[in-house]
Structure formats: structure tokens, C-alpha cells
Amino acid sequence: MDWQQSPFVLLLLASLFTKGLASPLKGSESWGYVPVRDGAHMFWWLYFADSPSAHYTELPLVMWLQGGPGGSGTGFGNFEEIGPLDRDLKPRDTTWVQSASVLFVDNPVGTGFSFAETDEAFAKDVSTVSSDMMVLLRSFFTDRDDFQNIPFYIFSESYGGKMAAAISLALTEAVAHGSIKCNFAGVALGDSWISPLDSVMTWGPYLYTTSLLDDLGLAEVSAVAQDVQAAMEQGHFLKATELWSLAESVVEKNTNNVNFYNILTQDPEQSVGAKPGADAISLQFHRHVQRLQRRSLSQLMNGEVRRRLKVIPQNVTWGGQAEAVFRNMAADFMKPVVETVDQLLSSGVNVTVYNGQLDLIVDTMGQELWVKELKWEGLPFFNKLRWTPLDDPAAPGVTGAFYKTYKNFSFYWILKAGHMIPSDQGAMALHMLQMITQS
Structure with missing residues (x-):
């Protein structure tokens, strides 16, 4: 489909704001579909960075990948975590759009507004997920050549981290071969289902x-x-x-x-x-x-948001194929991708792991175990480092996180946060983003 341009959130969702509420942003946004295979269509939604001190071409581009598989980045990640508006359509003080352009992609195919025309079009493994994403990113960076030289980061959450690792490795190879033109700067694995x-x-x-x-x-x-x-x-x-x-x-x-x-x-x-x-x-x-698709969010996405986007096919419901996505990936679900992370580190890709202190499903103890299993040559030096405390930006003088970095690997321990770190500790998550991307 053709790229869809519009003024930013104020104009796009004007009818959704309560009377007198002004948009905090002055930029613009884009969205659309990319057919990645026969019968397989992926939906993306881009917010251009809006900063009072820098043009979007001077700030990084971040792609956000949700978990599940079947969780929608354009819905949950956007309105519940890091987008410019929250689920109640109120401005979010800790939106990542103030520090980066943010690209939400509903993947795998069938997630969110993405859709599969047949049962055979659903992905069965992360290999297919990553090859589908290469098609989308090739289309994106070809059509938006203004983003080709901007530092591009992949941030992820939960099962999105497993997909992000595979996608990052495929992207590294695609950039090296010249089939995708972009400035891939690193991947961040948040509370990720790596092992x-x-x-x-x-x-x-x-x-x-x-x-x-x-x-x-x-x-x-x-x-x-x-x-x-x-x-x-x-x-x-x-x-x-x-x-x-x-x-x-x-x-x-x-x-x-x-x-x-x-x-x-x-x-x-x-x-x-x-x-x-x-x-x-x-x-x-x-x-x-x-x-991730509870009633209030589903009503928003299938109501006013859908009507404003104007590109969603009539027979597609936001989240309507999510269970099919999850079921088709079930046999691949428990397979680890620790080796993939090792390959990324050995290739010189900047890799960040970040985890919430209060998360159970992907607890920090488990994350630390697989990190210690890495064969990366820098691991012994990383392990000898002491971590550095970070103040919580929302409460100066109170420790909000710890982190340590060696060469191209970093680990952030985020305090008082569970699985969805940007939801639990929005200011700390934004500060981490700025540190990783230096934005």
C-alpha cells in the first residue's frame, strides 16, 4: 500500500481529545502495510521524533517489538508504554518520541492490524519472523531514504526480544551484503525470552x-x-x-x-x-x-484509531488473529536463542539486556544465568566489573537502576519495575533509552 502521511497526533486524533487538550508534539507520522509474503501483510506505524532542540534527522530511529508472540506494538507498546499518548489519549510525559523517532511494527504476521489471508501465511518460527521483517525494513529504508543514515536501534520486550535477536542477526547480514541500507546501531533486549x-x-x-x-x-x-x-x-x-x-x-x-x-x-x-x-x-x-488486548485498548484500536488510519481492510480486526499467531509459534516457543546473542556480540553489534526487578515470567535471575553462558570473549572482563547506580529521574537521590558496560555489551537492572518496564518506571526507561542511544 502507499505510504500514508498525516499531521501528527493533534490532527490525526483530534476528535479523540477532550475539549481544550493540546498535543505536546508538533511533528508528523506515517503508517501503512507491507506485503511480506503471499497472503501475509505487516502493518507499521512511525512517529517522527519531536524535540525542541533537534530535528528528527539528528535523532535516532527506534523500532519497538512487542511480546507474545501476538502482542501488538502499535496498540500496547504505543498507547500503554512509550507512544506520545496513553490509552486515555492523554499526553505521556515519558514518551520516547521526545528522544527518537519510533517505529512500531505489528509482528509476526497476524498480530495487531497485520493479517494473514490463509492459515499457511502465519509464521511458524523466528526464522520466518526475521525474514518477514527484512522485507518490511527493506521497503521502509528504500521508501524513507532520509532514515538510511540515522542510527537505527531495535528495542524489544518479552518474546519480542527473542524475535529481536534473530532479526538483528539477519539485519546485520543484510546490511553487510548491501540489500538493506541503514545505520544499524544496536539491539536492546528487555525482559526477553532468550533462554x-x-x-x-x-x-x-x-x-x-x-x-x-x-x-x-x-x-x-x-x-x-x-x-x-x-x-x-x-x-x-x-x-x-x-x-x-x-x-x-x-x-x-x-x-x-x-x-x-x-x-x-x-x-x-x-x-x-x-x-x-x-x-x-x-x-x-x-x-x-x-x-495485552484488554477491552478498553481493543475498543480504542478497533474504534477511533481504526477509523482515523483509513487503511485497515474491512475484514481485519485489531488482535483478531493473535491466538492464531501464538498457536502457530508454539513449537518454536521454548527454543533458546542464546547462540544468536553470541553471534551478535562476536559480529560487533551493540547488545543491551535490561530487566525489571519485579518480573517473574522472565526473572532477572534467569537472565543472568544465560548471560553467564555466553561464549563472547569479553564476558570474563564484563563479569569483573562492578555495576554503577543510576538515580531515578523521577526521584533524584533515589536509586532507580544499576548498569554496567564492557565494549559492545551492557546490562541494566531496573528497580521497582516488572515485565513492562516503560509502564512501571517510565522516566527510568526513557533515561535508559537516552543513555543507550546517546540522544
């Missing part, structure tokens, strides 16, 4: 040390985690995904429904929406993707 087994195996110890499991509960969670490990070791990855679902049910039972995304809260509605007797894959979809 699923390391996450699952540390759930028990993490919950136990935070007083959310007793001895009997720890034994039960550890036992089912070992079942997941056995399936992984045997190469039964679909079975491992199903056992992962069982492991989470055991966690819920023993913790009185601890929230997988922030251990300081409970979420008795984690599995609401799943039909009684639903299979493990459907149950996990409702636990981890349907929560």
Missing part, C-alpha cells in the same frame, strides 16, 4: 527468596520445572511449551495467583477468557497475550 529454560528453572528459587513460596510450594514448582527441562533436553519443544503452561498453573496455585508480570501484585484474572477445559496453548495465550 526460556533458565527463566522457568529460576521461578521457584526467586519466589521462595521473596517469600511467595513455602517449602512445599518450592518443591512442587521445582518438580514441574524439571519436567520442562527433561522435555527440552529430549528436543520435544511443543511438549515443553505445554509443560511450561502446567508450571505456571502450579505457580498460580501455590502463590494465590501471583502476577507473572509484577510479583508485588496478584492477578486472579490471568487466565480469564480461556474456555473451561482449554488446551495448554490456549490457556497460555489468555495468560500472556490476551492481557
Whole structure:
């Protein structure tokens, strides 16, 4: 489809603002579709950077990839985390658009406003996800050559991190071969599903040390985690995904429904929406993707936003194919991509890992385990470094994070944040973005 241009949020969503509310931004935006395979169409939405001190061509470009798989960046990432407006269409003080142009992409195909025409058009693995993204990025940077020399970063969250690692490796190769012209500057993996087994195996110890499991509960969670490990070791990855679902049910039972995304809260509605007797894959979809499409956001996306975009096909519903996306990726879900991260580091790509202190689904203990498994030659030197505290920009004098960096690898420990760091600690997340991109 042709690129769609419009004035920025004030004009695009004028009818959505309450009377007298002014837009904090003065830039512009673009959106559209790219056909990436036969019957497979990916939707993207670009916000140009809006800064009082710099033109968008002087600031980086950030692509945001949501988790799931099946979570929509144009919806959740945009209106719930880092876009210029929140879900209530009020200006967000910590929007990343003040420091970078932000490209949201609904991927894999079938996510958000992206859509598949046939069952065969859904991606089954991260290899297809990354090849689809190469088609989209080739189209983007060809049509928008003003972005070709701007530093381009990929930021991600949750399963989006697994996809981001594979996409970054494919992009590095495409840039080297000259098939995509862009200034790829690095990838940031936020609370990312890089090594699923390391996450699952540390759930028990993490919950136990935070007083959310007793001895009997720890034994039960550890036992089912070992079942997941056995399936992984045997190469039964679909079975491992199903056992992962069982492991989470055991966690819920023993913790009185601890929230997988922030251990300081409970979420008795984690599995609401799943039909009684639903299979493990459907149950996990409702636990981890349907929560990104709750009614108020779905109504916004399928209502005024859809009408204003004017390019969404009549038979496409935002989030309507999300479960099909998740189900088609189920056999690939538990496969690790630690080796991919190693390849990125060895290729000289700037890699950042960042994680929320209160996240359970991808707990920091598990992240640190796979990092210690890296074969990257700089790891022994990285491990010898002490971390550096960072003040919380929203509370000067209070530590908001720790970080350390060696050559092309960085790790950020974000305090008082769960799985969705920009939602929990927006000012700290924005400060981290500015440090990584030097914007």
C-alpha cells in the first residue's frame, strides 16, 4: 500500500481529545502495510521524533517489538508504554518520541492490524519472523531514504526480544551484503525470552527468596520445572511449551495467583477468557497475550484509531488473529536463542539486556544465568566489573537502576519495575533509552 502521511497526533486524533487538550508534539507520522509474503501483510506505524532542540534527522530511529508472540506494538507498546499518548489519549510525559523517532511494527504476521489471508501465511518460527521483517525494513529504508543514515536501534520486550535477536542477526547480514541500507546501531533486549529454560528453572528459587513460596510450594514448582527441562533436553519443544503452561498453573496455585508480570501484585484474572477445559496453548495465550488486548485498548484500536488510519481492510480486526499467531509459534516457543546473542556480540553489534526487578515470567535471575553462558570473549572482563547506580529521574537521590558496560555489551537492572518496564518506571526507561542511544 502507499505510504500514508498525516499531521501528527493533534490532527490525526483530534476528535479523540477532550475539549481544550493540546498535543505536546508538533511533528508528523506515517503508517501503512507491507506485503511480506503471499497472503501475509505487516502493518507499521512511525512517529517522527519531536524535540525542541533537534530535528528528527539528528535523532535516532527506534523500532519497538512487542511480546507474545501476538502482542501488538502499535496498540500496547504505543498507547500503554512509550507512544506520545496513553490509552486515555492523554499526553505521556515519558514518551520516547521526545528522544527518537519510533517505529512500531505489528509482528509476526497476524498480530495487531497485520493479517494473514490463509492459515499457511502465519509464521511458524523466528526464522520466518526475521525474514518477514527484512522485507518490511527493506521497503521502509528504500521508501524513507532520509532514515538510511540515522542510527537505527531495535528495542524489544518479552518474546519480542527473542524475535529481536534473530532479526538483528539477519539485519546485520543484510546490511553487510548491501540489500538493506541503514545505520544499524544496536539491539536492546528487555525482559526477553532468550533462554526460556533458565527463566522457568529460576521461578521457584526467586519466589521462595521473596517469600511467595513455602517449602512445599518450592518443591512442587521445582518438580514441574524439571519436567520442562527433561522435555527440552529430549528436543520435544511443543511438549515443553505445554509443560511450561502446567508450571505456571502450579505457580498460580501455590502463590494465590501471583502476577507473572509484577510479583508485588496478584492477578486472579490471568487466565480469564480461556474456555473451561482449554488446551495448554490456549490457556497460555489468555495468560500472556490476551492481557495485552484488554477491552478498553481493543475498543480504542478497533474504534477511533481504526477509523482515523483509513487503511485497515474491512475484514481485519485489531488482535483478531493473535491466538492464531501464538498457536502457530508454539513449537518454536521454548527454543533458546542464546547462540544468536553470541553471534551478535562476536559480529560487533551493540547488545543491551535490561530487566525489571519485579518480573517473574522472565526473572532477572534467569537472565543472568544465560548471560553467564555466553561464549563472547569479553564476558570474563564484563563479569569483573562492578555495576554503577543510576538515580531515578523521577526521584533524584533515589536509586532507580544499576548498569554496567564492557565494549559492545551492557546490562541494566531496573528497580521497582516488572515485565513492562516503560509502564512501571517510565522516566527510568526513557533515561535508559537516552543513555543507550546517546540522544
